[in-house]
Amino acid sequence: MGAKNSLAGLTVVEIRDGLRNGDFTVGELVDDHIHAAERAKNLNGYITETPDLAKDMASKSDDKISRQELGSLEGVPVAVKDLFCTKGIRTTAASKILDNFVPTYESRVTENLWGAGAVLMGKANMDEFAMGSSNITSAYGPAINPWKRESDGDDLAPGGSSGGSAALVSAGVVPVAIGTDTGGSIRQPAAFCGVVGVKPTYGRCSRWGTIAFASSLDQAGPITRSVHDAAIVLEAMSGHDRRDTTSVDRPVPQFEKFLSQSIKGLKVGIPKEYLSDSLPTEINKLWGDGGQWFKESGAELVDISLPHTKYALPSYYIVAPAEASSNLARYDGVKYGMRVSDKSLEQQYSKTRGSGFGPEVKRRIMIGTYVLSAGYYDAYYIHAQKVRRLILEDFNSAFKKVDIILTPTTPNESFGLRDKLDDPVAMYLNDIFTVPASMAGLPAISVPCGLSGTGLPLGLQLIGPAFEESRLFQFGEKLERAAEFSKQPSSYVG
Amino acid sequence: MDLDKETVASVAKLCRIEIQEQDLTPMAQELSNILSWIEQLREVDVSSCEPLSSVVEAELKMRDDTVMDGDLAEDVVGNAPDSTNNYFLVPKVIE
Structure with missing residues (x-):
């Protein structure tokens, strides 16, 4: 209240x-x-x-x-x-x-x-x-x-x-x-x-x-x-x-x-790849309303294609965890933050990180470490970075046609x-x-x-x-x- | 992509995260599910493109090679779980 x-x-x-x-x-x-x-x-x-x-x-x-x-x-x-x-x-x-x-x-x-x-x-x-x-x-x-x-x-x-x-x-x-x-x-x-x-x-x-x-x-x-x-x-x-x-x-x-x-007179792009069968009707309708409101303000709607849209999320889940696994390496119980003490430094690192991080953070560090590890780096990380370029190029082409x-x-x-x-x-x-x-x-x-x-x-x-x-x-x-x-x-x- | 328990244990060792024995199998299952979903990226033909590591096309700038700050040892160790005389303290690593 x-x-x-x-x-x-x-x-x-x-x-x-x-x-x-x-x-x-x-x-x-x-x-x-x-x-x-x-x-x-x-x-x-x-x-x-x-x-x-x-x-x-x-x-x-x-x-x-x-x-x-x-x-x-x-x-x-x-x-x-x-x-x-x-x-x-x-x-x-x-x-x-x-x-x-x-x-x-x-x-x-x-x-x-x-x-x-x-x-x-x-x-x-x-x-x-x-x-x-x-x-x-x-x-x-x-x-x-x-x-x-x-x-x-x-x-x-x-x-x-x-x-x-x-x-x-x-x-x-x-x-x-x-x-x-x-x-x-x-x-x-x-x-x-x-x-x-x-x-x-x-x-x-x-x-x-x-x-x-x-x-x-x-x-x-x-x-x-x-x-x-x-x-x-x-x-x-x-x-x-x-x-x-x-x-x-x-x-x-x-x-x-x-x-x-x-x-x-400006152009609003409507990317067809964002429409799926699973998109709730009311969200689809609101999206249509948004386009209509822009038309009423004098803008023009243009159908566009961003063909690699569906690959953005899976490639993100390689790139982001990979970078996270590297960034979060600093939490080692030595420089700042909590420490779970052990007489072995190796054990101290593992215990500190095992108990200090929550399940989702651990999951992402694990995925990141895996996709960056020897033998998988090219297949996962480099591949995802290449897909990332295709996603950027999709947008670059679209913005030649729309504002x-x-x-x-x-x-x-x-x-x-x-x-x-x-x-x-x-x-x-x-x-x-x-x-x-x-x-x-x-x-x-x-x-x-x-x-x-x-x-x-x-x-x-x-x-x-x-x-x-x-x-x-x-x-x-x-x-x-x-x-x-x-x-x-x-x-x-x- | 199916990860087995042993792979999960070795990845956990690489990133220094202690995982209890009984948690290895459920974690293997979870990570396998995520990696299987990621596998759809194999459909994409990337043969003609370079990896993108930075979205900002900016030139790295030169700057004067001068001291910006310093003499901050106490700040640097200020949050350390254990320190003495501005050194980080860790368990003995050399016998």
Whole structure:
């Protein structure tokens, strides 16, 4: 239940206007968001809350405002996925193995946010090491989707891996949460929770200080309640960083400027490979509605083909675990994190990792180790990297004909937290529509566009050419406006 | 692709993850299921293409060869389970 006159529930744009007009102080804003978090405890959205730090940051922000020094995110309360290193604040990656890890440095993305005036409210729950699509792999118990089916009161998955981030934004606990997306980890939970999620182009945001899962795929991005807010936050997060050689040195556009641009005469690609017999009718219908809304705004729909779409997910499940097995080798009970002591160093490594990692993380390290091992490297890893090129070339050809691509974000609505536990492959299929853009490094946005028959949110995805996030916002704003998605979840506390 | 128990045990050894004897068979089954699903990639003709390792076509930049930071030994060992005099401590490895 929302509290009367609470400032929680305001959007970034509303906060910006309110602070400029002197309607409230950052101190008041932050207090209301601290109280909102107390009302939403049952969602388990945070692993660590930082109310004292938030009050401290708020008071500094109010000082800045009194001097007329407003950053682009001045005073905006933000939840940060617990995968970003925050100096002096415990950062767990939702893993037992990092339960006591307190970084001595700040990630570049969060540094950018604080530089723009944002206020840290806490570290959001997630799947362990960002591996999962439901939040059930978190060592701290899953975050819970603020939405419920109309027919029952069962706890539903917020999606993953940035499930805590999406749940907190959806419930009105924060206007902004930062997530990471490797194969869909921002877009899928955003769709499940009825909020906006953006995965920028690979290289747009620095990965420095973000705990690595699959380095050639990982990207940070915003989760917000509006397309406009996402544009403001992404601009603040982005930018070149010499400490990450894959971060790209090119100007960051003023994304906000593109929101109002017309899409008249522009071409929207509809890829036939995303249509399957198993796609629920209501999702197919919503996808059709999305195309119709674009037509009504003056855009043209173009049928396109991305022939290697079905191979994106299986090749992802070679590339991502391979990189993960290498990245997670560092958790050895020597440099940081937990240790299970043994008199043999070899045994100490194995026992530490055997007890510190959860089942899904172990599974992926095992697959990664197997596909990289002698005799299998070419057959699996190199083969998957070649398929990855074909996926990229599919998109390159498509973007010669169209300006943007429209698809559903997920092949299904959210599911019960107890479902799908037994079959890893069934869980992996959640990302079937989000993984292709990840493999090609392309920017994509999920916009909430409607409700399923059971009353749960459904999202549509827009995929743009590399470094054309501007187009995501330009088209995303039209989608948002036409869909008029305004329903709030039953656990809304703003 | 079917993995047997012995293969799973040897992969577990390679990545230094202790797996209990009774868990090897179920894990072999799980990993086999995943790998069988991945096998569909064999249908794809990749004979004419190069592997893609980076989606960003950026040139690596040169930078000045200067110290960016340093003297952070205490920070570096700050999270170590066991350390002394800014060294990481591990069990004796040489008899």
